Amino acid sequence: MKIAVLVKQVPGSESPLNIDSSEKGLDESQVTYITNESDNYAIEEALQICDKGEEGEVVIISMGPERVQKAIREALAKGAHRAIHINTNSSASSDPLVTASALASIMKDEKFDLIFSGLQSDDLGFGQTGVVLGEMLEMSTATLAMSTEVVDGKIRVKRELESGYFQWVTMTLPASISVQSGCNTPRYPSLKGIMGAKKKEITEVQFDEIDTFQSVKRLYSPSNSKETVMIEGSTEDIVEKLVDVLKNQIKIA
Amino acid sequence: MDILIVLEDSSGKIHRLGLEAIVAAQSLANSQKLSVSSLVIGMNADDLSSEASQYNMDRVLKVKNDLVSSYSSDGYTEVVKQVIERESPKYIFFGHSYQVRDYVPKLSARLMKPFLADSVAFEVNEGLTVSTKQMYNAKLLSSTVPDCEPPYLISFQSAAFNSDNIILGSAQIEDYDISFDSSIIKTQSEEPFKESGEDLDLTSADLIVSVGRGIGKQENIPIAKDLAETIGADLSSSRPVVDSGWLPSVHQVGSSGQSVAPKMYLALGISGAIQHVVGMKGAKNIVAINKDPDAPIFEIADYGVVGDLLEIVPKLSEALR
Numbered sequence A: 001m002k003i004a005v006l007v008k009q010v011p012g013s014e015s016p017l018n019i020d021s022s023e024k025g026l027d028e029s030q031v032t033y034i035t036n037e038s039d040n041y042a043i044e045e046a047l048q049i050c051d052k053g054e055e056g057e058v059v060i061i062s063m064g065p066e067r068v069q070k071a072i073r074e075a076l077a078k079g080a081h082r083a084i085h086i087n088t089n090s091s092a093s094s095d096p097l098v099t100a101s102a103l104a105s106i107m108k109d110e111k112f113d114l115i116f117s118g119l120q121s122d123d124l125g126f127g128q129t130g131v132v133l134g135e136m137l138e139m140s141t142a143t144l145a146m147s148t149e150v151v152d153g154k155i156r157v158k159r160e161l162e163s164g165y166f167q168w169v170t171m172t173l174p175a176s177i178s179v180q181s182g183c184n185t186p187r188y189p190s191l192k193g194i195m196g197a198k199k200k201e202i203t204e205v206q207f208d209e210i211d212t213f214q215s216v217k218r219l220y221s222p223s224n225s226k227e228t229v230m231i232e233g234s235t236e237d238i239v240e241k242l243v244d245v246l247k248n249q250i251k252i253a
Numbered sequence B: 001m002d003i004l005i006v007l008e009d010s011s012g013k014i015h016r017l018g019l020e021a022i023v024a025a026q027s028l029a030n031s032q033k034l035s036v037s038s039l040v041i042g043m044n045a046d047d048l049s050s051e052a053s054q055y056n057m058d059r060v061l062k063v064k065n066d067l068v069s070s071y072s073s074d075g076y077t078e079v080v081k082q083v084i085e086r087e088s089p090k091y092i093f094f095g096h097s098y099q100v101r102d103y104v105p106k107l108s109a110r111l112m113k114p115f116l117a118d119s120v121a122f123e124v125n126e127g128l129t130v131s132t133k134q135m136y137n138a139k140l141l142s143s144t145v146p147d148c149e150p151p152y153l154i155s156f157q158s159a160a161f162n163s164d165n166i167i168l169g170s171a172q173i174e175d176y177d178i179s180f181d182s183s184i185i186k187t188q189s190e191e192p193f194k195e196s197g198e199d200l201d202l203t204s205a206d207l208i209v210s211v212g213r214g215i216g217k218q219e220n221i222p223i224a225k226d227l228a229e230t231i232g233a234d235l236s237s238s239r240p241v242v243d244s245g246w247l248p249s250v251h252q253v254g255s256s257g258q259s260v261a262p263k264m265y266l267a268l269g270i271s272g273a274i275q276h277v278v279g280m281k282g283a284k285n286i287v288a289i290n291k292d293p294d295a296p297i298f299e300i301a302d303y304g305v306v307g308d309l310l311e312i313v314p315k316l317s318e319a320l321r
Ligand SMILES: Cc1cc2nc3c(=O)[nH]c(=O)nc-3n(C[C@H](O)[C@H](O)[C@H](O)COP(=O)(O)OP(=O)(O)OC[C@H]3O[C@@H](n4cnc5c(N)ncnc54)[C@H](O)[C@@H]3O)c2cc1C
Pocket: A013, A119, A120, B137, B211, B212, B213, B214, B215, B216, B237, B238, B239, B240, B241, B252, B253, B254, B255, B256, B257, B258, B268, B269, B270, B271, B272, B273, B274, B275, B276, B279, B289, B290, B291, B292, B295, B307, B308, B309, B310
């Protein structure tokens, strides 16, 4: 079983997000980056298939500038076997068709049986890349995976539906599956894993840019339309005012 | 045909996000003098088409092929693609439902046309199409434009348009023939089911204390629990708290959890992502404690505290006891 995992590096939830002078992207010098949340679940899902005795290889694939090698090393330290880094400057892709085309062009000869991706990136949030890539590589696709099992050369996927429902679907391989957060318990890298990761191979490739199909014209902060009463002061003041709001404004009791 | 709305089946009725997409289409059609049609697919297509025909639009296309009597991403992609190729709409509208997340990216790849997903606003101005989209977990907004010729695929976030504004009318229903080979469907689906287990009904709760990832770790959950018990509130949470195993999934509020409408929703360390907000925005009073002054939760909060919940909440419980 040859498995690819798409890993994107995104700003951490506590990172400052300052819009740059072009008003189309972020001032990256201020940003602290982490691995996209649902991608950690995608990595774990792939590693578990190999742990279960499926002979296999887990290949991490990430597209972005130099900095994404940190996310790649972290995934290798968890147990992935090797990685491909598609080197771009960061503004290159705010278009899922472009990102997926780049991924497809370097992945098509690898003949992966499975691709795992996150359901949605926490920065641009298209929620499309894994499916678009799967389609470009003529694979079966499924989204919102909560559980997977490989049986008889097919993959069974438990998908999350709306209103608390789930559904099992069975698909032929090769397949590209985007996973929902919470589908497993992602492992942490071990010390041995971290040491071992240093020796693992990261292949760096460039890609030829293609024309975009959609692009961000402007990035801006939302304006707050609702009147929010802000409660301020020392902790004691805040507690006192909150008690008053709860008891006398909202009348909780 | 200018605008095609693809309507989704929700147990024999039009999915509520579909009704909102109709409003989006009607308002664009009105400002730009465009024609609107809709497409219904599957075993409930008869019911859906008669419901759709009561709204102001030109045509309702009804596809009842056996291969798409129930949903599959391959089947739906093929049907919508064929309709687009035959009818050449400029804009194809969807509600941003789970089903749309699942197959519309595939359609986008097959057509090599952009999918402007999860739009919160949409306008066409002097020929320029602009979708407004939340980015960075709703902390920023973007104006996104297509860079190629139409058609454009556009989906709308829940509540981007208000279905109360739907315009009634009467539309022509047409049986629409689509054929394709069954071999293109690569997935086999089983019956949808609900997970059995512990039950907790938060929908009628009067007071709710809700914890987000900002609580930091499982060992801190009692801080929130204690406050909830002190004021007689139920305890709920955001998804990451459940994903991390800090609380059982029955506590989850949001698009994949419960929808609640209490008198007070006290959000502790919850950023206010749309998938959470859809489940609690109906609360009468929203109180938020968050250490980030720019957290999107403050955009919907009635009362806000910028501060450390770990410091404030224990003292608040103490003061209320
Ligand atoms: C298809 C889909 C379905 C989803 N369904 C749901 C759903 O049903 N419910 C749901 O909740 N989410 C859902 N999500 C996830 C959602 O997008 C968000 O990721 C999630 O709601 C974020 O949870 P959070 O606010 O707890 O965490 P974060 O976004 O990480 O926010 C944590 C907040 O805590 C604050 N904080 C940190 N420390 C402190 C402190 N000491 N004191 C005060 N504040 C602090 C931070 O400033 C931050 O704002 C879904 C996502 C997808 C794609």
